[in-house]
Amino acid sequence: MKDLKECYLKELDAINNLNDLNDLKVKYLGKKGLITELTKNMSELSIEEKKEVGRVSNELKNDLNERINTLETKLREEELNKKLEREKIDVTLPGTKIENGAPNILEKVVEDFEELFMSMGYDVVDGPEIELDKFNFELLNIPKGHPARDAQDTFYIEDNEILLRSHTSPVQARVMTANGGKEPVRMICPGKTYRRDPDDATHSHQFMQVEGLLVDHNISLVDLKGTIDEIAKKLFGEDTTTRFRPSYYQFTEPSVEMDISCFNCKGKGCNVCKQTGWITIAGGGIVHPNVLRACGFDPKIWSGFAFGFGAERCAMLKYGINDIRTFYQTDLRELRAFDRKDV
Numbered sequence: 001m002k003d004l005k006e007c008y009l010k011e012l013d014a015i016n017n018l019n020d021l022n023d024l025k026v027k028y029l030g031k032k033g034l035i036t037e038l039t040k041n042m043s044e045l046s047i048e049e050k051k052e053v054g055r056v057s058n059e060l061k062n063d064l065n066e067r068i069n070t071l072e073t074k075l076r077e078e079e080l081n082k083k084l085e086r087e088k089i090d091v092t093l094p095g096t097k098i099e100n101g102a103p104n105i106l107e108k109v110v111e112d113f114e115e116l117f118m119s120m121g122y123d124v125v126d127g128p129e130i131e132l133d134k135f136n137f138e139l140l141n142i143p144k145g146h147p148a149r150d151a152q153d154t155f156y157i158e159d160n161e162i163l164l165r166s167h168t169s170p171v172q173a174r175v176m177t178a179n180g181g182k183e184p185v186r187m188i189c190p191g192k193t194y195r196r197d198p199d200d201a202t203h204s205h206q207f208m209q210v211e212g213l214l215v216d217h218n219i220s221l222v223d224l225k226g227t228i229d230e231i232a233k234k235l236f237g238e239d240t241t242t243r244f245r246p247s248y249y250q251f252t253e254p255s256v257e258m259d260i261s262c263f264n265c266k267g268k269g270c271n272v273c274k275q276t277g278w279i280t281i282a283g284g285g286i287v288h289p290n291v292l293r294a295c296g297f298d299p300k301i302w303s304g305f306a307f308g309f310g311a312e313r314c315a316m317l318k319y320g321i322n323d324i325r326t327f328y329q330t331d332l333r334e335l336r337a338f339d340r341k342d343v
Helices: 002-014 018-029 034-038 047-086 105-119 147-152 169-179 221-236 289-294 311-319 324-328 332-337
Strands: 130-132 155-158 162-164 185-194 206-216 242-249 252-261 278-287 303-310
Touching: 002 018, 002 034, 002 047, 018 034, 018 047, 034 047, 105 185, 105 206, 105 221, 105 311, 105 324, 169 185, 169 206, 169 289, 169 303, 206 221, 206 311, 221 242, 221 252, 221 278, 221 303, 221 311, 242 278, 252 303, 278 289, 278 311, 303 311, 311 324
Parallel strands: none
Antiparallel strands: 130 162, 155 162, 185 206, 206 303, 242 252, 252 278, 278 303
């Protein structure tokens, strides 16, 4: 036992880290430690010898435990001081600037649409992105075999009956069908749409639409023109004017394309409007009688208008963005190109 004490005292003097200290503790005080081994044959000793061996072994354990605890406290304090010295902070240094994010520009434009239309009494309605052919095409006057189905280049999922919606118009069809011609409809349906378009600076296979529908009595193009005027002035400035040009869509008759006066050159002609003074921002028209009838509305009683904006196009025009992929970037440096107050 005296030899053991001399050994652990010598080893304690050489220890300078906590790992070695823990190894020494296991070596001498563990279940199979050297001090524990001294008492394993106690049963062979006399009563007096047992008392003496027990007393001395306990003194060794207590002594070693006390020395280990003292050294451990010392080593932990030294380690903490080294860490504080190594990781010290100069509180007089200027703080590190952390870049702040900003609302996604595309989402901001969609929110602008929603706020504007809600102020006009419209409901904002959502619908499934995985859609049935019935709502995406058939109820919108696009029957099977119609060439417009090819023009859409639709993503079909199953048996040409389930697909990724190619526009948000099926939401309108669902609302009208659920209504069944019982009361007027006033709604917009912003959301993602999918088509087999190339992915480049001006096209994407996924894009956002904001489509609107109003069905009531005695609705005409005049009502649509007034609505588009209001939208254009709110989004692009109070001095913006609008015009309609004849067009063709399967679900409206008559159909129109909607232009606004160029907000960049005020109609004089520039690279933004391709020297025409006008920019196309939407399409729409009077809801086709076949669509009304298919969705449960009697076209002799009800009429309505529908329109659709490309959210990306409106955002690109408003903020001078020339690459549609900018909306899906997560690089904060992209935001420096835009006026934070506008975003």
